[in-house]
Amino acid sequence: MKLREALEVIQAQPAAGAPFHVTLACGFTPLHLATLLHAHIQRSRPHNRVKINTGLYDDLVGTISTAAPSVQGVIVQMEWPDLDPRLGLRQLGGWSPTAIPDIIASARRKLDILQEALKSAAATGPVILSPPLLELLPMFHTAPRQLSADAARLEADLADFLARIAAAGITVLHPDPLPHPPRFDVRAYLQSGFPYHVDFADAVARQLAALLLPPAPLKGVITDLDDTLWKGIVGEVGAANVTWDLASHSQIHGVYQTLLQSLADAGVLVGVASKNSLGEVEEVLRRPDLLVSERSLFPLEVSWGPKSEAVARILRVWNIAADSVVFVDDSPMELAEVSSAFPSIKTLAFPTGDTEACWRTIGELRELFGKPLLTEEDRIRVDSVRGAAVLDGATASAGGQSDRFLEQSGALLTIDRVELDDARAWELVNKTNQFNLNGRRVTQVEWREMLARPSAFALVVSYQDKYGPLGKIAVLAGETSGDILRLHTWVMSCRAFSRRIEFECLRYLFDEFAVREINLDFETTPKNGPLRVFLERVTDCPGTITLASLNHLCPPLFHSVIGNATHERS
């Protein structure tokens, strides 16, 4: 983005939009970085009135420490002079070898102070830290081609600090994906105190904005097998002769398998759509040298029919929409066929024989599925989807949701208050589409503010049955006033459908809060059809449920319920 374009984006922000304030802390004059960051955040939040607070220059710690708790995030852009002014060009006098040990000691002390300030700020909202992006000055006695021990010490201290910060849950920008030269604008730095070329500042601002407001990761990848998961056509060469190793010049397929296993371990669903004979495929999947476990691949759609039909069956089993999924295949024709049937699906080519292109696809997959942290639900997701498929199959064979079948499933609901640090509850609110009351997404700060309201409640529902645990699958949040309850947030994972959990949740609200009526902040979204259909079934009038109507329409419920969310009634 050019600077003029950024200024125009800022000028076009809605005057009446809700405020969205972000603190940018940096020791240098923030100038164009603030402008470009403002514009990138504004583009991500077009309905808000974004404002960037910058604090005092040369006072990084002070700006972090005084950031208002109401800001939606604190973004910290470090540079070396923040650790000691002698590491910059605007205060001179530290290039003597005798001064270096003192600079190193001073930088260590500053890193400790900075760590405390960052941790303190992170207790109230998101903090994003960008480490120094410019090289150390040529202040050491070695030629630039030789790493001096002192420079190495400074960089090691910084790396240790960043490791501690990242381990504390603070988001740290990774500088490697940023473009390289030219970064340092020495003319601008000496003239105005701004150290970056504007194009580089734009790349930094773009990444910082994406870290503050990350796009929701996709949920599933559907992969082809022949010449994609492995090299070779299994139907032609046999299960023993498809390869994914160095000796066969097919190592990139092994890398792809390794990535898929890593994604599966992080809760990404990995399904297979292949035109093959199932027996031959299963023979390959049983090979002990396969780098992705057979158990991580579910479901296996192996047939001679169109790939789009296989994809449709996989989406039904996963119960997620096509726009949450990537389809990977070596064949441009198969990619086009699937894309034609599912225009919203993301397709990626894995052109066997073109290692560079395959490597780019692997990088793009990591980008699409990257998530800041993993939860218990990520670990059990594949097993719970398998369990749900078993349940759905058994339900269908019993002719629908038979009372007898549900009664025998041994379902247990556990309902807890949402804790401030419950990342899974916040994730559910921000990624659930189908069973979502209104599709509203909230920042961490907005979520915390909502939880802090005296009349507010927020409940998280966990589920398990004899087919296994689903983990935390639903969140309900709202406020009570007298005998009326207003529900403004209600989301439920699609893995938990067809178990009558939604009825049990409503019954719990009526019982626990002793209200006679629940008002729902329902809004139709392009994707929340399942919740709309449910509400049409149980509401007397749009947006309102009474205990009488629930009692009249509620089917038999067989869950055991453990309620740990006892509240003080207002």
Next chain:
Amino acid sequence: MLRMNDLEHRLRRCFHAVFPALSDSVISTVSVEGVSQWDSVAHVTLLEVIHEEFGVLAAEDDAEQLTSFPAWMDYLRQRGQ
């Protein structure tokens, strides 16, 4: 060589991006004395926006003198020859 109308039109866009409150009727005569928003930050921003638009990076000594729309017109005209 930049044509006069084209130059003025593009320079107006630059000024308008940095000083959005200025009306079209006054923009071609403004100077630092008459625009309260024209502070050091705005000045550096204007230098960069003009750099992006024209590929002309004002030298430090020149930049101090470029404190009005007419001064910028003259400066860019000279650089366009």
